Amino acid sequence: MKKLFFVFAFLIPLITYAQTIKTDVLILGSSNAAFAAGIQATESGVNAIILTQSDGFKLSDFKSLPQSGVTKAFEKRARKSLKLADSLPLPEITNQILNAVIKNWSDSSKLLDVINNTIYYEIKRSGSGWEAKLTKEKSIKAKVLIVTDNIEKILPTLKVESLKPAETNTLTYTENLYRTTIGGINGTSNYLPLYNLLVPNHENILYIKADNLEIGQAAGATAAYAAFFQTKTSLSNLKRIQGELLSYKLSLMPFEDVKIVDSNWLAIQKVGITGILKADIKDGKVYFNPEKEVTYDEVKQPIKDYYYKAQIWFDDHQNIPINLENTISMVCYVGNKAVDVTKNEIEKKWKKNYKFSSKYDLKKILTRREFSVIINEYLKPFDLINVDRTGRVIR
Template sequence: MKKLFFVLALLIPVVIYAQTIKTDVLVLGNSNAAFAAGVQASESGVNAIILTQSDGFKLGDYRNFPENGVTKAFEKRARKSLKLADTVAIPEMNYQILNAIIKTWSDSSKLFDVINNASYYEIKRSGSGWEAKLTKDKSIKAKVLIVTDHADRILSALKIPSLKIAETSTINYSENVYRTTIGGLQRTSNFLSLYNLLIPDQENILYIGADSFEIGQAAGATAAYGAFYKTKTSLSNLKRIQGELLAYKLSLMPFEDVKVIDSNWLAIQKVGITGILKADIKDGKLFFNPEKEVAYNEIKQPIKDYYYKAQIWFDDHHNIPINLENTISMVSYVGNKAVDATKTEIEKKWNKNYKFSSKYDLKKVLTRREFSAIINEYLKPFDVVNVDRTGRVIR
């Protein structure tokens, strides 16, 4: 497991005292979202239990799973269970085989557990967390609860008449909310904002739809953050959760033309989230156009919005081509770096580190792929500049 913001997590097994099972995250449901939430929470370093209340998960065809870290985690266990080499494609799996793989995974994991065929008859607040009563003498206590179905069964515990499900939004560049994304839905231009996942006036509970792996993974990382840091979900740290999800290969911006396996995927994701380079929306899908050349007017204002010093540089450089030489001049000025040293560094990294297919040429107008890699490394707009809950840059 990558050691990210949960780097200090101790692998503490589920503890049972007097028929009370204690965990960090409890997920209710047997859907795509429930599975992804439980897997991501455990991958992020906390104990997670999924209470399916049925005889297993209803996940559909594995071959249609989205490309992300949850899928990779499942694929690793599937290959081990089916004794398949990495070079052999995983075949179509029926309901029984898929659930047998998950059971083996659950049985052998210290952090990931699945309880099938066990319904709860009551769920209630327990301190800052939750308690689900399975029988009169047996219950599960959790710090954070994720609900993927039958939300009506917990309304009495919340003391409210209804519970609003987390809703996605369509990327709209006239607003900045897309910068608060914690999950892009593949093959769409839709995303989930962290602030649409959090429930006003209700702590340590997340309510998501059943269908989406991506939203499930986002909810799992958010719940894990709260459990690990022993904090309220309302105090979730956007950048840390985004960083965790990117580390586990969840596309926060659902670019149709830049896949997870792309060597520049992470840089393009980070720059895409900032809006310094904006995508095109066609037929309800989001296209980054990584091989298209960068134009002066498309980056001028966004970079000025992120950096005070960029305003001076652009005032001194009017309508110039965004070639490699001018880009190095800009990042060196804004980032307080030596121009010649930066040229030398980038030349060394051009093909070896960045994996660019083009030749290093100072007069070359940069593609959006090349510009993203350089801006991400030398100015780090995603990493060092914070935004508020509306996506507005905070400087």
């Protein structure tokens, strides 16, 4: 008994003074990217701590931020904190209001924690994850680390002299890398490929620019995937992460003319990522042209690239109009569906589900919007067909 007593007497000071906080994702920074990464990680179902090292977030004008699941989640919390009905407009979201809402959110959430005015003096590896030393007695251990500033403090652990933050690519259809997008940058022709986000030769650390909300949201979902499935960031599943981000309303293709409020936004995003319908790029912006009619020549080869059976169908149907009847014929042949049943289904859904403004007419030349919705629902090229790291279709 005396021996046990002395053992516990020895341990008590360690328990009293040493404190290790465990989390899934640790985000360093107080910018747009840190804000988005933390919210997305928690929305994706993992624990996240944001360490701001200041008196709170310092975001650019909230109204200027791209609308996505992150900003919508914040607005919902803001209404709750400010006790505003959905019918009333939100006041101007100053940084003071934003930080007050985030504090209420953090205080009431089991997943999100924001720690302000706390400087870390060391970050080092801890198993497959990371440990941030706040003091000699206090530290935070995380499975995945997202850095939006002060990368210099982490370089010694990585044993490198410098590290560049994740870079975006400019959309071009001369290569297929756009199919690996995990974030389109609002108002530009730029997008972030998943494999640009991952740090070569270093697991479970992501380094991103501080000012970009879209990249922050993408990083949050990627970190959440690794933490949730207890895996390495290098083993990130592209389709799962893309699907998660689409479910939280992040545009993966930066279409200027199809916003998230559009009833067909999701179908257009998914078909846009496949390249079956390609956008126009003009003055540094990307236009899907949803109301433009589809032509035979623009869809023939892309659909053949995705489906073996489509090669036979197009060989048997040369230079025909892409009207509703021919599109149904094609999706039924490629997807092994009954033509009459499919016609009836589409007719019932035309107005009610698809929200199309046009009349159901089998001889109607389809717009890119209508074609996208039908292709997405009946062939599911985005959901069912994988691509490799370069965006090449794997069949």
